[in-house]
Amino acid sequence: MTPLRLACSVAAVALLATGCTAPEPPPGPVVVGMLAPLSGPSSDTGADAVRGAELAAAVVNDTYPELPVPLGPGTGLPGLRGATLTLVTADTGxxxxxxxxxxxxxxxxxxxxxxxxxxxxxxxxxxxxxxxxLRVPLIDAGSTADYLTELGADWYFRTGPSDSQLAESAFALLGRAPDTREDAVTLVTESGEDGAVATRQLRELAERSGATVSGQLEVPSDKPDAEALAASLGGGPARVVFAWARTVPAATAVAAAVARGEAGVTLFGLGEGFRALKQPGAQDPGLLRAVPWSAEFAGRSPVAQQIAELYRQRFGRPMTGAAVDAFTAVLTLAAAIDVAASDDTAAIRTALRQTTQPAAGLIVPWNGVRFGPDGQNVLAAAVVEQWQDRSYRLVYPVELATGPARWHRRDRAP
Known part of the structure; x- marks a missing residue:
C-alpha cells in the first residue's frame, strides 16, 4: 500500500471510530425571477428596480452583521443550510x-x-x-391597482399599498386642512379601463370622507393636453383636484393645467404617473402626492440609511422608490423561502400567507408585512409628499412629517 492510500485509510477508520461524518454541503442556489421593463419608456424605472433586487440578493447571500433586516446578519438562507439566491432578470418591454x-x-x-x-x-x-x-408565487413590487387583488389569483402577492390605501391617506390629510374641508372636489383621471376604476374608487372615498364631488374630467392617454384641461378646470367651483394618472405625461399635463389655472387650487396626485414624476414642471402647482416611500423618511430611518448607503456604494447613485419596492419584495420572498425551508413553490406560497415581518426590519414607512387572503399586504401604508422649494417634502402622517403641507398656491412661499 502506498503512503497516500495508507494515510487515507487511517483517516477513514478514525472518522468511523469517532462516529463523525462530514458536514452536509448546502444545496445549490435558489433561483428567483425578476421581471422589469428594461426597454421602452419605463426602462429607467425598470433598471432601478433590478438594482434594488440585486442589492436584496446580496444582503441575503453575504454577511452583514450590523444590518437589522431579515437575513442580513448571516450568510445565505439558514432554513436551507446556507443556500444562496440567484437572481435571474428578464425584460418585459x-x-x-x-x-x-x-x-x-x-x-x-x-x-x-x-x-x-x-x-x-x-x-x-x-x-x-x-x-x-405555472404555480409559482409572484410578488408585485410595482403596481397599486386594487383590481389585481380581486382577480382570485392565489399565487399573487403585493407588498406595497393599493390605490385605495394611498387615496385614503390623501383624503385623511385633506380632512386636516382647515381651509379646504368644505371645498368641492374635481376628479381628473387618465383615460382607459384603469382610469375608469380609479374614478369610481375616488368618488367613493371622497363621499366617505364627506367631500363634495363637483365634477370629473378625463385626460387622454395618447395626447394629454394641459391647455385643454386648464380650460376645463377654469371657472368651476372646485378648489381641490384629485388626479390619477398611469403615465408620467398625463401626470405632467395635470400638474401644468392646475398651475396655469386659477390660484388657490390644491392638487393631489395618485397613480403610477405621479409616483414617477420627478418634478411637476417649471410652474409649481404645490403638488401633493401619496406614495409608498419617501426619501425624507429614509433619511431619518437608521435601517433605511444603511441600505441606501450600501446601494450608493454598489451602484454609485441614490436609491429610488422603484429600487426600494423591489428590494422589499425580494427580501420578503427570501424570508418566505427561508421559513418554508424548501424550494417547493407550494410550500413557499404557504409561508408567504402565514408569516409576518415586523416594521422594525423594513426600510419603508409601513407597519410590517402580512398578506391577507387576497394577497394584499394589510400592513402596507402610505405617506404624502408635497413639492416644496424644488424638492418633495414629507408632510403626512404628522408623526413622520418634516414640515406642514402648504395649502393652496396663494399660501406657498415664493
Whole structure:
C-alpha cells in the first residue's frame, strides 16, 4: 500500500471510530425571477428596480452583521443550510405580450421558486395569470391597482399599498386642512379601463370622507393636453383636484393645467404617473402626492440609511422608490423561502400567507408585512409628499412629517 492510500485509510477508520461524518454541503442556489421593463419608456424605472433586487440578493447571500433586516446578519438562507439566491432578470418591454414570453422563458429554463414583478398594473395582471398557471408565487413590487387583488389569483402577492390605501391617506390629510374641508372636489383621471376604476374608487372615498364631488374630467392617454384641461378646470367651483394618472405625461399635463389655472387650487396626485414624476414642471402647482416611500423618511430611518448607503456604494447613485419596492419584495420572498425551508413553490406560497415581518426590519414607512387572503399586504401604508422649494417634502402622517403641507398656491412661499 502506498503512503497516500495508507494515510487515507487511517483517516477513514478514525472518522468511523469517532462516529463523525462530514458536514452536509448546502444545496445549490435558489433561483428567483425578476421581471422589469428594461426597454421602452419605463426602462429607467425598470433598471432601478433590478438594482434594488440585486442589492436584496446580496444582503441575503453575504454577511452583514450590523444590518437589522431579515437575513442580513448571516450568510445565505439558514432554513436551507446556507443556500444562496440567484437572481435571474428578464425584460418585459413594458407590455403584456413580451412579459408573458419573459416569464415563460424563465420558468422553462431556470425553474424559479418565486417571481418579482416591477411593472404596471396591466403587465402585472398578465404576469399574475401566467404565474397562476405555472404555480409559482409572484410578488408585485410595482403596481397599486386594487383590481389585481380581486382577480382570485392565489399565487399573487403585493407588498406595497393599493390605490385605495394611498387615496385614503390623501383624503385623511385633506380632512386636516382647515381651509379646504368644505371645498368641492374635481376628479381628473387618465383615460382607459384603469382610469375608469380609479374614478369610481375616488368618488367613493371622497363621499366617505364627506367631500363634495363637483365634477370629473378625463385626460387622454395618447395626447394629454394641459391647455385643454386648464380650460376645463377654469371657472368651476372646485378648489381641490384629485388626479390619477398611469403615465408620467398625463401626470405632467395635470400638474401644468392646475398651475396655469386659477390660484388657490390644491392638487393631489395618485397613480403610477405621479409616483414617477420627478418634478411637476417649471410652474409649481404645490403638488401633493401619496406614495409608498419617501426619501425624507429614509433619511431619518437608521435601517433605511444603511441600505441606501450600501446601494450608493454598489451602484454609485441614490436609491429610488422603484429600487426600494423591489428590494422589499425580494427580501420578503427570501424570508418566505427561508421559513418554508424548501424550494417547493407550494410550500413557499404557504409561508408567504402565514408569516409576518415586523416594521422594525423594513426600510419603508409601513407597519410590517402580512398578506391577507387576497394577497394584499394589510400592513402596507402610505405617506404624502408635497413639492416644496424644488424638492418633495414629507408632510403626512404628522408623526413622520418634516414640515406642514402648504395649502393652496396663494399660501406657498415664493
Amino acid at each position: 413594458g407590455r403584456p405580450e413580451p412579459a408573458i414570453g419573459a416569464i415563460t422563458s424563465i420558468a422553462d429554463s431556470r425553474h424559479p421558486v418565486g417571481l418579482v414583478s416591477a411593472e404596471s398594473a396591466a403587465v402585472t395582471g398578465a404576469l399574475s395569470s401566467q404565474a397562476q398557471r
